[in-house]
Amino acid sequence: MKAVAVQEFGGPEGLAVVDLPVPDPAGGQVLISTEAIGVGGVDMLIRNGSLAAYGFQPGHVLGGEIAGTVAAVGDGVDPAWLGQRVWAFTGIGGGYAEQAVAPAETLVPLPPAVTPVDAVTLGSSGMVAHFGLRHVHFAPGESVLVRGAAGGIGIMAVQLAARGGAGAIAVTTSSPERGERLRELGATQVLGRDGGGAEGFDVILDIVAGPELPSFFGKLNPNGRLVVVGVLGGEPPADLGKELFAGFRRSLSFATFSADTVPMAERSAATADVFAGGLRAVVHEVLPLEQAEAAHRKLDAGEVFGRLVLTTGKVSGARGTAGA
């Protein structure tokens, strides 16, 4: 089967289309014939070496979020999944491939109205945005700032905050055109990347972090909460706490959030809610799997609004249980 692997960490040219054996699902896993594969910020961070500390090796197949048809099940997995169209989370990789294995506990059936492309656009991003907002106890009527709103997670956070009755939703983005598109999704105020000229937020959901993070503490209301869910701008400065303590008398809270801390059953339930929730799947572009390198060039160039999706153009049926 065709897959895309990182042969050399760094630029998109380090990605290569390779031929690999079809993986066998282990106990508790399923094999999925992929139709759509999400391309996200985390893939870019793995590819360019930013997450080298996690020990990724050359030959690593990227891709955590896939949708397709269950083609085989491993030991202990209900064979009723065979032939079902599902969304799945592979974990740290393996998704940029015509066939991929994923833990059965991550599977979410696709409702008829949700296409595989929509599913990989809404699924993981919507789940992370949902739990990120919950982590900082976002409540109806509160004002929210989404920092890095033009990406997968940000677009979902804007829509979920609007649906959750936010009093105001500000966004940071790099262009007025993107700002207009975010307004169509529920944003009420558009700011530049530095968030300049705005303050008074109860909640900040930050997908960027980086050196500018501490300046955002000053934009919080008393009892305000800032949660970092992504690090697209790199790690924050080591003296991060200085600014937080400068606001000590305003009772500010700072948190990080990773979906890794949420039990898989809760994640799957939240993903199913997102699929059923009438939210807009904002797809930047759909490209064939073989063009993963081109997709990554677009990510690196910062030209992506919403989700980039790879497709295999294949819809396979079930091929029986593993080992059968």
Ligand SMILES: NC(=O)c1ccc[n+]([C@@H]2O[C@H](COP(=O)([O-])OP(=O)(O)OC[C@H]3O[C@@H](n4cnc5c(N)ncnc54)[C@H](OP(=O)(O)O)[C@@H]3O)[C@@H](O)[C@H]2O)c1
């Ligand atoms: N917490 C979790 O459980 C979890 C799960 C999955 C992924 N993640 C993390 O989430 C991040 C990816 O999120 P995503 O897929 O939504 O991102 P994305 O789609 O790649 O991009 C988000 C937006 O952020 C802005 N941005 C990018 N780099 C920036 C920078 N250096 N400074 C300021 N703004 C910048 C860009 O918009 P503008 O150009 O318009 O500003 C971009 O469109 C990664 O860090 C990943 O590790 C976290």
